[in-house]
Amino acid sequence: MNVDAPTLFKLFEAAISADYTTVRRIGGQLARKLAEEKDPEAAKALQALLRKRGVPLQASGYVEALPRDAGSRLPLVEEEQWPTTPLFLNEESSHTIEQFLEDAANISMLSEEGVSSRLGVLLYGAPGTGKSLLAGHIAAKLARPFYVARLDSVISSRLGETSKNIRSMFDFIPTKEAVLFLDEMDAIAKLRDDRHELGELKRVVNTVLQGLDSLTDDVIVIGATNHPHLLDPAIWRRFPYKVELRAPDEDVRAAMWLHFLYQDRDAEASHARLLARLSAAMSGAEIEGLSLAARRRSIINKQPPNLPHILLAIDAASDGVPRLPAGHELSPEERKRLARMLVDKGDLPQTEIAQMLGVSRQMVHRYLREEKDGE
Incomplete structure (x- = not known):
């Protein structure tokens, strides 16, 4: 070569200036050139070298040069x-992610056969369904650094700066062999036919596209949105893998x-299944939050988790307040x-309900009868 x-x-x-970012960027370009010249072994060896963290540079006080907004320097x-x-x-979601991870792990083999595809995943669904958590797990499964876009820095009030920031972000990520996570993607990839937006929006979406x-086929970008209907159709076409994260089904809730x-104690499986049946209106994040709140009270009070109180909190979740x-x-x-x-x-x-509520079965029968008479 x-x-x-x-x-x-x-x-x-x-190298002399300890500009590790530029070293890796040029190294990546050389690795791609080796691959294009049909020397995949050398390309892989160079990429493996580039993946190292640069311990001598870190020991000498090196700080990674992240792309920054020109105005705020964030x-x-x-x-x-x-x-x-x-x-x-x-x-269903698990199957799609497993397929993506398998494709990502075999991208070199797929490229050699001419069937590689861009490694982009678009996650969409209601808040609390685990989009950010899933993006982090994908990076962990692939053993890649996990970079998250800071939209508060990317989006600028100065004309043209947002597009410039987006270009800097996409220039940076190929040098890292990392996963780039674009959360709330509708903020920078909104429908371009929105009549209420100015021409700046169209320029921003075009820059994202x-x-x-x-990006080369081996670069992984994960987009996420709570509002899939707001995304420009061209954005959808750039992500070959799409995963809708719905509310957890009963098995997942259990x-x-x-x-x-219950910290995976099998003896509590029947209680977990009961809670799963009753919490259909709750998101995964709400279940986690309520569980941890109940465990904190349990630890402080030195008592098992108070199941009736948890059930009342689940009942309150229908009003959006599961506390x-x-x-x-x-x-x-x-x-x-x-x-x-x-x-x-x-x-x-009724016998089991009475035991759970600490009353007699006759009292449970009375409660139910009074409830029915009051209808």
């Missing part, structure tokens, strides 16, 4: 740690309650409400 003199000079200048992307929270997905088109509330009530004794009205809830939705016998 022949390397022209200007490229060689830039490489040495960057970084446009930030590297985040891989998540430690487990991921729970419905079967050009940035996506400029697994979440068992993990987050634990104060640790008070249940009132007759609360017991009555829970009895009806457990009969109608929990499908529990």
Whole structure:
């Protein structure tokens, strides 16, 4: 492979200046050139070398040169740690992600056969369904750095700066062999026929499209949005893998309650299944939050999780407020409400309901009768 003199000079200048970002960028260009010249082994060896973290530079005080907004000097992307929270997905979403991960792991083989595709994933769904968590898990599964776009820095009030920031972001990510996560993507990729927007929006969307088109097949971009209907159709076409994250189904909810509330104790599986049946209106994030709140109270009070209080919080989730009530004794009205809830939705016998509420079976029967007479 022949390397022209200007490229060689830039490489040495960057190395002497400890400009690790430029070293990796030029190295990536050389690796691609080796691959184009049918020397895949050398290309892979160079890419493996580029993936190293540059320990000597870090020891000498090197700080990674992130792209920044010219006005605020805030970084446009930030590297985040891989998540430690487990991921729970419905079967359909899980199948699509597994297929994507398999394709990403075999991109070199697919490229050699001429069937590679761009490694872009578009995640869409309601808030709290786990889009950000899933993006982090994809990076972890592929053992790639996880860079998250900071839209507060990318979007500028100055004319033309937003497009410039987007270009800088897309120029940066190929040098890192990383995953770039664009959350709330509708903020920079909105429908271009929106009559209420100015021409600046069209320029921004075009810049995003050009940035996506400029990436090589091995670069991974994950977009996410809570408002898929706002995205420009051209954006959809740039992402070959699309995953709709819906509210967790009953099996997933049961697994979440068992993990987050009961720490995977199999003896509590029946309670986890009951909670799953009753929490159909809750998102995964709400289940996790309520479980952890209940565990905190349990640890502080040195008592098992208070199931009736958790059930009241689930009942409140239908009003959008799934928080634990104060640790008070249940009132007759609360017991009555829970009895009806457990009969109608929990499908529990009255004897089991009585034991759960700390009353007699006759009292449960009375609650239900009073509830029926009051209708």
